Amino acid sequence: MTGDLAGHIEDTRLAEALSERYLAYAMSTITSRSLPDVRDGLKPVHRRLLYAMQQLKLDPSSGFKKCARVVGDVIGKFHPHGDASVYDALVRLAQDFAVRYPLVEGQGNFGSIDGDGAAAMRYTESRMTDTARIMLEGISDDAVDFRPTYDNEDQEPVVLPGLFPNLLANGAAGIAVGMATSIPPHNAAELYQAARLLIEKPECSTEELLDVVPGPDFPTGGLLVEDRQTLVQAYEMGRGSFRIRARWAVEKGRNGSWTIIVSEIPYQVQKGKLIEDIAKKMEEKKLPLLADVRDESTTDIRLVLEPRTRSCEPEVLMETLFKHTMLESRFSLNMNVLSQGKIPGVLSLKDALKAWLEHVHDVLVRRTQHRLDAVLKRLEILEGFLKVYLNLDEVIRIIREEDEPKPALMKAFSLSELQADYVLNMRLRSLRRLEEMEIRKEWDGLGKEQASLEALLGSEKRRWTRIGKDLQKMQALFEGGPYGQRRTIMGEAPASIDTSAALAVEREPVTVLLSQEGWVRAVKGHGHDVENHRFKEGDGLAYHVECQSTDRLCLMAAGGRAFTLKAADLPRGRGFGQPVRTLADLAQDDQVVAFFAFGDDNARYFLASTDGRGMQVAAGNLAAEKRTGRQVFNLRNGAQVQLVLPAEGTHVLCLTTAKRALIFPLEQVAEVAKGGGVSLQKLGEGVTISQIRLFRLEDGLIWREGQRSRSPDDLAQLEGRRGAVGRVAPQWMLRK
Template structure:
């Protein structure tokens, strides 16, 4: 066979080959790596971790083992990937601030809410928690299917059977190919109550479920302030977001002073980065009411926020922090999971609970059938014991005299193959304990259990009643202990707090500098000496704008997009500032064409592109209070905006690189809010070198040091817009 394939070449179109292989890769990523299963809420790596730890007998009551041993077993037997990724997954299952109900109990340094990483796996130890034990319960009872491991040397479960709603209780996050998932943690007791409602009233809608589980329950606490209608819509569609805020309180000080103490922060917000972002916002003067921030945390979070004045309203201060820092954060909901035979899809809350209940129902059937088979087997064995217990001497004679004692026993006592096998395998010391009363007592007990199991398997109603009772028992289990109480408080949507008066920027003269390499900063005062300005090596001033701290700047980019920058938000000090691309979403191909103060919104700008087209745009149409700016000039491929100048004057003067000059009235150019412009001058393969606006009656100073050109000098160049113009006079070309 190998000889037949050697040298075989098959022609395939590259597009088809790439498509086939990429689809295979994408499906592998989706189903075997990134998306959780709706039944147990686990990705393969987490499922393999828990199963490997069970095989190592790391039960909640046993001792700890080194995490390196656990990771080694996982990657050696079940998960052929890097040890770092497996250890990271193990660490997350043990972090109480990352998962609501930890599945791994760690001993050692497993990281912190500050964003600190865990210690190396050779130092840390771990074992399963009681929650993980519940999830693994039933694996030995044929509750789920197993499949061969990657090397066909062992078996691993396709899904875990335990009665714990891990997908909703602990949440999940993952990025696959073309899709992602993001599910927040919830309170387990609330999930059990909602699941029981679906058993009792399958027609219940999402609104009824949300009454029992009103929102996420994050391990870091906080306050959920999302509108109730938005929460309901998110759970109905499987997509949405939840707005959470930090929990805070006022702490009184001496002489009427006070400070704000933050005790809980939003989920997945690192405390150290949060403090950095608050400090950065203070430097950028976005938090004018805040004087200082201190971290006094130990095992519990304690951030101290000091106001600049004791007369400050605490609600206004916190509102400024919520608007400008991650003390208010949004958690996106995207319940994209594997269901219906490992098919990815976005499910609603009701669909997720129904899928989990169907899994619980199937597990109950399989475990009950497994137990029934074991009971029937034991009953058959006991029946065989009852047949032979009064004739033990005959049994011994048959075993001693017959060449095939099993056949002899089967004929003498009418035994089945299984019964004869067990009689033969019985030890001599067990013969004295073979008493009829004990056998019949055990047989009667198993007979009752058999009848109960057969009734259970024969009635779907009984099975759902059994599941409901189990859910009630589990609800009671998770209503006690350290993880029972809800941590995230459900609150109404906050009332809008007016912070405009508190955030008024003090008016002062500033000079804004934008360098050739795109660094922008603001410096105090006007009339700065250009020679005294410092820039990075190889850089220099591109635009110098004198303005006020309360002004807004308009940045016109070569790509035809206009951006608005608040002067108050620009960095100050003696540094080099910050890249303007962090304030405005400029593409790598774009560069600033103009930067000016947009104080007078009644003004107009004259825009000209490299193809010789131009238009007049009101300044107010250039303003856009967003990072992406506003597209004003519609450009074709290869074009860019070349000039952006104030539309002041009566006439336009254009000069091409081929020394053709043209003057025409400004009123021949249309005024629009957005467009492609009109032809100003026919370029005939050239480019525009200079564009000027001026008053024809007042004349024009073309270059500093030259005399003003009067009407008689300019009139020969006046023609209709869109013509090629005349040869430029020498005073225009003279350097």
């Protein structure tokens, strides 16, 4: 058969082959790598890690084993991927600042909240925590399905059976193909209480659940500042975001001095990077109220923030820090998980809890049935023992004399095959200890257990009552444990604090220089010989603007997008400045065509494009708060913005490359907030406007330095309506 296929080539369209293979890859990534299962909240690598640790008997009461041994077992038996990714997953399960309820207890260097990495797996040791033991409880009782491992040499669990809401308690994060998940951690005791509420009142609303589970509970604490309605909407939709702030307090010093002590930082913010971020913002003069930041942390976080002056309010200082640094961050909620083991979907809080409870119910049914089968089997064996108890001599005779003792025993005492096997497999020493009272005592006990198990299997109400009691026990267990107390404080949405007065920039004259290569800097004072300022080799001056340090500047790109820069934010000093593209999201191939200081917001500017279109825009509509700027001129067919002029004067003069001139009233160019402009002059194919002037007609026009002023009578022959072809330009306009 193999020989027949050798050299066989089958024609397939490339698009079909790629889509088929990419779809297979995408589904594999979604179901087998990136998204957690709603039932146990684990991705396959985490599930395999815990199962491998149980196989190695790394219980909380046992000793530790090298992480290299655990990782080796995982990749050798269950997870055919790189050892680095498996070890990274193991390390995260052991970090109490990364997961709310660690599933692995580590011994050695497992990293820190500063962002330090863990030591190599050959140096660290690990074992399971009590929480992980709870998640694996019942796995040997046929509680879940098993499937073959990748090499078909072993079996692995499809899901873990334990009574722990790991998906919501520890959260999850992952990026698949075309979808992602981001679930924050929560308090386990609150989740158990919410699950009990769902059992008692299945129709309860999300608001009622949030009375029990008020929101995320991050391992690093912090303050959650979101209003109630935002939380309700996020948990109902399964999508949203939460704003987290650092927890801080004022520490009084001598002579009225004070400092701010930060004791908790937002989740997933590395302390080292946070301090670097604050220091960088101080260098950029974005934190004028802050004098210094110090890290005095030991095992607990302690960041010391010193104000520049004791006269400022601590709340104002912290508001500037929250605005500009990672002391405030957002955590996205996207409860995209695998339901029924393989179907991805976004669930609400209620749906996620219901799915977990259904899993708990299924596990209870399977464990109960497994135990019932074991009880029935033992009862059958005991029944056989009772039948032969009074005839031990006959049993021994049959075994001694019969060639086939098993059928003879079954016929003589009406035994089943199972009963006969157990009687034949008994040791002689057990026969002498076989006492009827002991057998009947065990029989009665198992009979009662059988009735209890059958009653439980026969009544769904009893099963949910049993689950409710189990959840209550688990709630008490986690309320009293070391991780029981809520860490994240639920706060109200913060009131707006005006920081403008405290952040007022000292007004002083500055000259802003923008180079041809896009480097911008501010130089103190006016009247500089700007041409003699230093620039990088091969670079030179493109624009200079004399303004005040409190002014805003407009940067207009050829693509029609306007950006706003604050003079106070621009770098100063003797260097070459800073690339303007780090201050504004200017496209790499986009060029700057105008750079000027904003005047009055009501001032108007005249914009013209290379395809002969123009518009008037108020200064307020050119201003943009975001780095991405504001698209003002909607250009057509590859055109670009040609110039930006203050809209001063009464008339517009356009001169084309075809030597046609046209003068028309400025009022014929409409003022808009944004748009595609109107036609200024009719252009032929390949013709563009070479020059545009705005002037007062009654004052005349000086076209070129050294020429006399042209009176309104001289210009009358060029007047017409906007959009006309224009007249042949006079010689004084064409003369060089």
